[in-house]
Amino acid sequence: MDWLFLAEVSLAGIGAGGLYALTGLAFVLIYKATRVVNLAIGEILMLGGYVFFGFAAGLALPTWLAILLTLAVAGLFGGVVERLLIRPMLGESPISVFMLTIGLGSILVGVVELLWGANPLQLPDYMPNTPLFIGEAYVSAKVATAFAVAAVTVVAFLLLFRFWRGGVALRATAGDQAAAYSMGIDVPRVFSLAWVIACITAAASGMLVGAIGGISPTMGVFGLSVLVVVIVGGLDSVLGAMVAGLFIGLLEALTGAFLGGEFKMLATFTLLVAVLVVRPYGLFGTHEIERL
Amino acid sequence: MAVAAARVAEAPSVLEVTNIEVVYNHTVQVLRGLSLRVPEGQVVALLGSNGAGKTTTLKAISGLLALENGALTAGDVLFSGTTTRGRKPHELVHAGLFHVMEGRHVFEDLTVEENLVAATYSRAGASARDFDLVYEYFPRLYERRKGLAGYLSGGEQQMLAIGRALVANPRLILLDEPSLGLSPLLTEEIFTIIARINAEHGTSMLVVEQNAAMAFAVASYAYIMETGRIVTDGPVETLMRDQDVREFYLGMGEEGAARNYRDVKHYKRRKRWLS
Amino acid sequence: MASNVSPLPKAGPPASAAAVPALAVQDVALYFGGLRALDGVTFSAAQGSVTSVIGPNGAGKTSLFNTISGFYKANTGSIRFFGDSVDRLHAPDRAKLGMARTFQNIALFRGMTVLDNIKLGRHAHMETSLLDALWYFGRARREEMELRREIEERIIDFLEIDHIRNAPVAALSYGLQKRVELARALAMKPRILMLDEPVAGMNREETEDMARFILDVKEEWGVTILMVEHDMGMVMDISDHVVVLNFGQVIAQGEPREISNNPEVIAAYLGSGDVGDLRARVQQGRGRREVA
Amino acid sequence: MRIGAAKQTYAADEALFDTTVQRAWLIGLFALLAVFPFMAGPYWVYMACLVAINIASATGLNILTGYTGLVSLGQAAFMGVGAYTVAWLEVNVGTPLPLNLILGGVVAGLAGMVVGVPSLRVKGLYLAIATIAASVILHFVFSHWTAVTGGVSGLTMPPGSLFGLTLDEPHELYWVIVPVTVLMVFGAANLFRTRIGRAFIAIRDRDISAEVLGIRLLRFKLLSFALSSFYAGVAGGLWVYFFRVVTPESFPLVMSIFFLAAIIVGGMGSILGAILGAAFMTMVPEALKLVVGWMSPWVPDAVALLSPVRTIVFGGLIVLFLIFEPQGLAEVWRRVRRFFHLWPFKT
Amino acid sequence: ADDIVLGGSIPLTGVFAFAGEGIHAGIQDWVKMVNEQGGIDGRMLRYVPEDTAYKVDASVAAFNKITGQNAVNLYYADSTAFSKTINPELERNGKILMAGASFATELNDPEKFPLQFIAGPDYTEMFGILLEYVSKEKPGAKVAFVHSDTEFGRDPIASSTERAKTLGLEVVETIVTPPGSVDVSTEVLKLRRARPDYTIFHGYVLAPIPEFINQAKQMGMETKFMGTFWSMDNGIVMKMGEAADGFMGVMPYRYYYDDSEKAPMLEKIRQMRPEYQSTAYLQGMLTAMLMTEAVKRTLADGKELTGPNLKASLNSLKDFDTGGIIGVPVSIPGNSIPVGRIYQADMKQQKMVPVSDWIRLDKAGG
Ligand SMILES: Nc1ncnc2c1ncn2[C@@H]1O[C@H](COP(=O)(O)OP(=O)(O)OP(=O)(O)O)[C@@H](O)[C@H]1O
Ligand SMILES: Nc1ncnc2c1ncn2[C@@H]1O[C@H](COP(=O)(O)OP(=O)(O)OP(=O)(O)O)[C@@H](O)[C@H]1O
Ligand SMILES: [Mg+2]
């Protein structure tokens, strides 16, 4: 056994897992507040990458400004989408809203293709590029940076939900909108807020993912792996997104290293099925209450 | 008796509903020019058969209609003297109008205590003290405060729904069938508590209730509605002497004693006020 | 088991009414984690009788119904249905034996018409196989026609719901929905009819109608009725036997008259039953405030 | 007491097509289907076949998702199972076409049943994602079980034949594809007049109370999965007779999304909906091409520029229908019909 | 007389759109040039494209539509799967000569695909050219293959592993990446462990090559990276950034800006389109050029324009001059043109510069 190799592979896996967790957070936020599984997260992530590209490469703005502007645009986008598409769907079945987000994703792909073309693009290098060594083990600097950003964000949200009173409002809104209204909770605002924050988060991971793998209209498939992450973790659990994100990152790295890349998807989806059979609501998800 | 009636008339009203009409889905008209008022500090009862539009009336007042594709097409609702038209439901809650919905609507995925927390958003200074008050009224909730509300029995959920109103400490509570599914003892208890809240906090209430006897016990004035409009109203003392009310809402036979269900023959009767 | 399902019993009390109880619940316990929802419950319902289960909210009445109909598995104890143990049968098999019920929170199928909801009740007694169904003409059609005729003649006419037979249930008022639930239960070829709060939310007039239906079903169809209800006026008037639950235990049972005078039952459940007293107290309180 | 078009018997009341006008329409439709290949050009016959295949598969998905309420994103993968089965049989065994189609359906149905097993515990969107897992796993099987599936380069098969006739052109295959589809659609329509269809709907509306009313949940959920994948399998079989090559990339996830979109646009839980939806969603890209064709003289590079529009239109249709016409085309159709029914007396 | 119709299933959208756009422009320009000179034997060349989004069924639909509405003589196919799918139909139809965007090894078989050809080397031949170069540069070198888990990616791997052996090279690692994977850290680690002298990417366009190279350089790896046709376009390589300096690969055509030798066609292109044109553009144009040539020869021989006749005419090409698009005169004895050259990225000039002469695989090719 080559221990150094194992260590390096594991670190790489955990690094990628951080990105999964961060993007998973965007899923979870929206689900927690609105009970919508937003399949467009992958495409919103892509949009984040492209908007950043537009600011940083197209307009040649300084990196920090481009990042801030991208986050702002993403937030605005989240608000607009919520207002125009999601709010009219209040009270419709979860399947319908789920499909709506699929439609949204398709629109985004088309729009990006229209504006930036279908060709893959490379983001300007804005992340540190000097290699990092933990002990003797090599860690890609970009992946390490991405992991750090992801870790800070996810932990911040974990704390937020533990100690912030608004967390209850979020869950209340998700559970029963009419009742939430009647408690004096501003339901539309909770909805917008969830979408705004989630889209900001997704755009942030878009910039990170794009920096590592480049951007293309098809990069939304990243969302598919993240979907597995949040299902395994439990759709409404931030902790679940974190744990499952890291775990799946690790699993993918190890299968990739020891079995070959073609087994990665198989491994994650097999894990998904296994987890669902044992725990139908993911590792940390809330059970739906079913009473007669 | 006449004194009571006079008192009602004098008191300033916390709620005035004038000639409202409600249409669902742009097609079904449910309320047709309904008016009622709740004087400050009083309990008013609203009775009527299934589908008459009682729940709709309350939703029209609290603004929850919009959630069900219903619209207030005519008339006006004044809460504390200002119109509620154009105001969002949550703003009304902040202004002190609290609606305890039919069918409880507890947050199933939240614990009992979190349900109470959710009700504090309308009030800046809510604290654990308010929870103590709820637990004092409903000790059963205290026992189950860490449990998920979704697993409470029907009655326990009803307690929780009323408990949330207490925490919010509003000026006016709209109560939709508070006794639905409650045991006789609890029904009595809930109505005692309703009376207590009214007496101790001066909270005004509009109570929709099928158990007319109970409603009459706590209310000073009552409205009776059929198919979208008020057909009779008056001080409770007066209504309780009305022949139709006695027959259809209190279940008393011609002679004045309660009818036995076994003796009721199955036939369609016509209410006099409909003819 | 299935073979002894008789067609709907004819009017009049069964000959051997006294012999075996329709339902015998023996020492049944049901736990939810630490919570004892049912604890050593024993009672029986004589054939052709109306047996009411009453008790404070959360006493376990609905849980008892769910246990009898097989939705929950009792932790201990046994349930006999016309003398045969049903402990090992799943809910659908028990339904097939003739255990029909309505639900506390109306559980109609909102996507179907009234007629289809009622037809659904007969499901377990029908034979149509997949291939029959796909072809329809022939066996499936014959069976459907037979069912339709019977429902029209025996149930729809009886419950006076002919004007709404093609209405979607979602559009019906509460009282009518309860009536459709009863109709669906009747379509199940019931030998015992379990009604969970059949008149909750109804006013006096509607309650009287429902009481009449219940008595008619008992008398004309010879079906045993088991009922949970908080409307004491009705329970005491139409029941033959009353069982009182509290904290999952049977604290009293007997004839209505005995029960309404039982001090334990009064303390736990019935209360003073004196509206006048409440009224007096309220007036007093009001007076106090006005003085102050 | 009955109001409206009074029917004399219960049978008449329960018929699928209960008025003479409707029957006339139906006969007209069949007549049209029969003469179509003689009147239309090869391209339109080709499109008709494709539409029919998609209708068959969408109808299957509608049974599962629209009627039973179990969302599946695996329909394309099950079509793949059917296609591979048929191609394998054609290449290696040489069994006759009808048998191959049925076997393709059966194998796909079995696969669907396996996928349905978790449905008793796993609900709602969790289940939807689990079906994605199924399609990923099936994709892996397609591309790695080289001995049977031919690996990444897939299977190429000779044209099918029926009654000694070689079917290698759309207007020949039309006579297989369209009748099979019509049969399957009728089967589905019949299903929902019987206890099985009612059980499916009950499961969709509220599965736990359905159980207490005598419906065996597992059995009927599995049945729904099996039936829906059987439809997919047969559709996949038709597909492979049509294209004569199947590779792991032939049935991607977006194709499953396409079917879901088709039943949403058409109208979930409506037989007519699946038909209209599948036809509409198959034709829209073609219509867009036409539009682009007309515009190209004026808009430079219209083909390249306007083509992302197709992606946008696909998504946009889903979104618009969900928001403005949640009952789908079937409801639009009903409205139109009501209009003409009453016309000119009322509007 | 009737037009000569060149139909096309062109991937103007979807994952392959970047190539489709170039191909589309290339064919268009060629058609224009031919028609400006009076067409072929007085018959105009008409180009009828249809977008396919790089989907097989859409391609088939396009084929049916175009052939249903036009008397098609030539056809451009957008993908391997389509080329395979349509082949039986093509043979049945018998009137069309087809070529396209696929360099799949499988297509390079005149027996199985008698009416198709490849306007360049197939993927195995591309690998062959690369390996030939490597074995000359550094005999006995260690090579690694990195490819995507798609039909395209897997195409040349098995056969090229064999070929490397016969050339005395050692294949030390074969890495498969799943489609759409972003982070390649693990794969790079694996690569480092194998310590190859050369690493050949195949089955990608851009991602994840840049990140791969970046991380490898960070780790201080010395390996030289190489690519095949679709990742060798100038625009794409330049997008890889600084780290890709020195990235090499096989290219069967000259680049747009290559004015080192006489290349009249390139000059004409530069006149028509002053901005850079992709290698896909050249591929499209060359394909159309070869097809036209086949038509010309068939007509000159007074034969009917059928698929077999067209193909025979194409196969009769001996030392044909492509106007400099390919640096050497070409012959097409079979289904492919097994010629190519190694180019290397020069980031300072932002150009690909040749590092080898034109390499022919005459013996190995089809
Ligand atoms: N969301 C809705 N859409 C359409 N119609 C509705 C809706 N809600 C209620 N209705 C109709 O409005 C009428 C009045 O309903 P409402 O719920 O106000 O009656 P109610 O007096 O509260 O009856 P109950 O005693 O049964 O609670 C009924 O006929 C009902 O069918
Ligand atoms: N699935 C469950 N999980 C956990 N606890 C449950 C569950 N179902 C019921 N309970 C608990 O069991 C107790 C009995 O509930 P049940 O619904 O049977 O009461 P009930 O007698 O029907 O009351 P009500 O008259 O209010 O309807 C309650 O305390 C309830 O919270
Ligand atoms: Mg109501």
Ligand SMILES: [Mg+2]
């Ligand atoms: Mg209960």
